[in-house]
Amino acid sequence: MVTPRRAATRGATPALLAGIRAALVTLSVALTGILTLLGFVSVRYARRIVTPSVRIADTKIVGLDTAAQTITLSRTPDTSLPGRYGLFTSGTATYVKLGSVLAEDGDTVKRKLLTHIAPSSSLSADAAFSGWYYSRAEELHLPFTPELIGSAVGPCPAWLFPAAGGGDTWVIQIHGRGTDRRECLRAVPVFHAAGVTSLVVSYRNDGEAPRSRTGTYTLGATEWRDVDAAVGFARRRGARRVVLMGWSMGGAIALQVALNSAHRDLIAGLVLESPVIDWRKVLDHQTKLNGLPSAITGLAIGALASDWASPVTRTGSGIPFDRLDVVSRAHELRHPILILHSDDDGFVPSDSSHDLVVQRPDLVEMQVFEVARHTKLWNYDQERWSGAIRSWLQRKDLVTADADADN
Numbered sequence: 001m002v003t004p005r006r007a008a009t010r011g012a013t014p015a016l017l018a019g020i021r022a023a024l025v026t027l028s029v030a031l032t033g034i035l036t037l038l039g040f041v042s043v044r045y046a047r048r049i050v051t052p053s054v055r056i057a058d059t060k061i062v063g064l065d066t067a068a069q070t071i072t073l074s075r076t077p078d079t080s081l082p083g084r085y086g087l088f089t090s091g092t093a094t095y096v097k098l099g100s101v102l103a104e105d106g107d108t109v110k111r112k113l114l115t116h117i118a119p120s121s122s123l124s125a126d127a128a129f130s131g132w133y134y135s136r137a138e139e140l141h142l143p144f145t146p147e148l149i150g151s152a153v154g155p156c157p158a159w160l161f162p163a164a165g166g167g168d169t170w171v172i173q174i175h176g177r178g179t180d181r182r183e184c185l186r187a188v189p190v191f192h193a194a195g196v197t198s199l200v201v202s203y204r205n206d207g208e209a210p211r212s213r214t215g216t217y218t219l220g221a222t223e224w225r226d227v228d229a230a231v232g233f234a235r236r237r238g239a240r241r242v243v244l245m246g247w248s249m250g251g252a253i254a255l256q257v258a259l260n261s262a263h264r265d266l267i268a269g270l271v272l273e274s275p276v277i278d279w280r281k282v283l284d285h286q287t288k289l290n291g292l293p294s295a296i297t298g299l300a301i302g303a304l305a306s307d308w309a310s311p312v313t314r315t316g317s318g319i320p321f322d323r324l325d326v327v328s329r330a331h332e333l334r335h336p337i338l339i340l341h342s343d344d345d346g347f348v349p350s351d352s353s354h355d356l357v358v359q360r361p362d363l364v365e366m367q368v369f370e371v372a373r374h375t376k377l378w379n380y381d382q383e384r385w386s387g388a389i390r391s392w393l394q395r396k397d398l399v400t401a402d403a404d405a406d407n
Helices: 005-010 014-048 181-193 223-238 249-260 279-289 293-307 352-360 381-394 403-405
Strands: 057-064 070-073 083-088 095-105 108-113 126-130 145-151 153-162 169-174 195-200 241-247 267-273 337-342 366-371
Touching: 014 293, 057 108, 070 095, 070 249, 070 337, 145 223, 153 181, 153 223, 169 181, 169 249, 181 195, 181 241, 181 381, 195 223, 195 352, 223 249, 241 249, 249 267, 267 381, 279 293, 337 352, 337 381, 352 366, 366 381
Parallel strands: 169 195, 169 241, 241 267, 267 337, 337 366
Antiparallel strands: 057 070, 057 126, 070 108, 083 095, 083 126, 095 108, 145 153, 153 195
């Protein structure tokens, strides 16, 4: 009598076995192809994360009325925001200031022009919406001097806005990824009014400061050293208390300075605007935003974190994501922190900011905004934004007596 197992074996004809082998080979080739594609996309994505970016047009100018001084833009989540903003373009003007929304529909937004455009002017249709508002230090109408901060990569340009009366409290302003120190100019007036000297700095690979050997970002893991050099500069110039203010990736850099600096005794607190606190959450959000498979995040982070992959990612060495995760390092924090973040940020999710408050309610305060987009909180609600910083400075005794009396 033949057992069922032997019967099944005898029933597997050579043709059937050959078909199974062919199917397995096809499946293996398909899986190899998928993994290869995922690997290729992951490396490309990893490179994009750490490569200093150029400004990309994200809206179009579809109408310009020089008589009424209005401009009509294609509608995006940013161009339809209330408040004051800027616009990069080319032609007669390269940067114009935008005022309130005057009219809008499903496709376009008409805004008031705050920069006068002559009737003969022409602007390129391609434009990039900006939260900077101020594009030159001179626009603040405050005394300032250009400075050079000596760092390991070379001299890093900075602007120094001295407080009236020469107070000994300084704030060091740190811009975000893919931008430069002009991003921080919005914050200078509120600190100046509080009697705080502002040092607005650059750091390696941002287009103004010297280039590192690789020319790529390390997401705060090395950039913090250039900012730490600025803290030393402030100390030598008479600062006795330093506040670090970081915007977006500048927030990640500020946190690394606070955790690693040899000048930690000088640091009096941090103000973080739309900060990156845990890169893993930010990159996962960006992966979804770009419509990529979720597996790409882990593969890209794995490549960026690995020394062996650095010749491909061009980072020079692995990026220490664990060290950059400040939620997991919250117990190491020693300085008071004010976070300004919008739950509708759209680029850097506010989850980690909320998590940091939960982890360290003794040190971390958070002003939660809505509607406002990434690093555009000042633009959306300048009064509330400035008031939050001013109140925090007062409560932390970081306002000079004269300035406090003036306010």
